[in-house]
Amino acid sequence: MPELPEVETIAxxxxxxxxxxxxxxxxxxxxxxxxxxxxxxxxxxxxxTLILNVHRMGKHIIFDLERNAVASAHxxxxxxxxxxxxxxxxxxETTKSQWIVHLGMTGRLQVCEPHSEILKHTHAIAKLASGRxxxxxxPRRFGRLSVATNGAFETLGTEPLEAALGxxxxxxxGRKTPIKSALLNQKLLRGVGNIYADEALFRAGxxxxxxxxxxxxxxxxxxxxxLKEVLHEAIAAGxxxxxxxxxxxxxxxxxxxxxxxxxxxxxxxxxxxxxxKRVVIxxxxxxxxxxxxx
DNA sequence: ACTATTTCCTGGATGC
DNA sequence: TGCATCCAGGAAATAG
Numbered sequence: 001m002p003e004l005p006e007v008e009t010i011a012x013x014x015x016x017x018x019x020x021x022x023x024x025x026x027x028x029x030x031x032x033x034x035x036x037x038x039x040x041x042x043x044x045x046x047x048x049t050l051i052l053n054v055h056r057m058g059k060h061i062i063f064d065l066e067r068n069a070v071a072s073a074h075x076x077x078x079x080x081x082x083x084x085x086x087x088x089x090x091x092x093e094t095t096k097s098q099w100i101v102h103l104g105m106t107g108r109l110q111v112c113e114p115h116s117e118i119l120k121h122t123h124a125i126a127k128l129a130s131g132r133x134x135x136x137x138x139p140r141r142f143g144r145l146s147v148a149t150n151g152a153f154e155t156l157g158t159e160p161l162e163a164a165l166g167x168x169x170x171x172x173x174g175r176k177t178p179i180k181s182a183l184l185n186q187k188l189l190r191g192v193g194n195i196y197a198d199e200a201l202f203r204a205g206x207x208x209x210x211x212x213x214x215x216x217x218x219x220x221x222x223x224x225x226x227l228k229e230v231l232h233e234a235i236a237a238g239x240x241x242x243x244x245x246x247x248x249x250x251x252x253x254x255x256x257x258x259x260x261x262x263x264x265x266x267x268x269x270x271x272x273x274x275x276x277k278r279v280v281i282x283x284x285x286x287x288x289x290x291x292x293x294x
Numbered sequence: 295a296c297t298a299t300t301t302c303c304t305g306g307a308t309g310c
Numbered sequence: 311t312g313c314a315t316c317c318a319g320g321a322a323a324t325a326g
Contacts, residue, residue, distance in 0.1 A: 001319060059320080141303050
């Protein structure tokens with residue numbers, strides 16, 4: 001289940017592998033729910049574009065695209081002789097757009113050779129000028145594809161790794177919801193999912209059911225630094241491979257080996273040996289140590 | 295303006 | 311073995 005560290009790992013890997021390549025054409029699924037923008041809109045915004053960069057916003061992967069003379073020339077290549085130089089006005093005509101991919105639970109972006117087997121549940125195939133293909137595969141179909149053409153893609157929420165303490169505390173002020181649920185609310189913080197919410201709360205010594213509004217500045221300060229710490233450590237480890245997560249090269253992350261509470265129900269707390277508890281909060285399983293977390 | 299609950303979706307695990 | 315049932319989860323939609 002890709003959360004911020006997994007999405008960051010994937011985006012970095014993709015940036016390395018496809019930046020500078022050109023999307024020549026794209027095939028899209030007819031499954032309506034997977035496409036947040038229409039197939040026509042996605043094709044129009046992505047075909048014949050140069051990939052300028054790939055980066056992450058919350059749990060979204062953003063491809064920054066540009067359609068310009070370079071992209072068109074790349075595409076025309078081969079047998080045709082070099083065309084006469086375009087006029088300056090034509091050369092300077094560029095259109096920027098963005099392709100936005102949310103992986104949901106089981107979404108994967110793979111860069112592969114065209115002859116490699118097309119996996120079941122493949123919902124998009126972009127043909128690249130390098131000869132490779134960029135494919136979106138998502139069995140459970142919680143993932144979403146969309147494009148942004150007018151200005152930069154916007155999404156709500158604060159980036160947890162960029163939030164100063166004051167900003168962080170202000171997000172939760174007056175909220176009666178459990179702190180666990182607040183951490184998962186993408187309109188407040190973006191990118192935190194179930195694993196890292198549980199891990200950050202454990203490190204901060206806060207029970208997941210505590211109402212956000214009942215926490216004073218001191219526990220918030222601990223939570224603020226714990227969250228950043230766990231996210232940084234997870235990114236360094238290439239993310240957590242639970243179920244079927246792999247990065248864009250098909251490699252597993254290994255932060256799951258460092259989980260202290262997530263998925264450890266009944267196992268001894270690494271600090272005090274008390275069995276880790278699992279409860280359901282807002283429909284999400286939440287793991288904590290009843291002794292270490294207050 | 296918030297908060298809580300339901301819905302979407304499939305593969306893997308579990309139970310009889 | 312085979313079949314039914316449950317469960318995982320992000321975010322949008324719905325209800326309160």
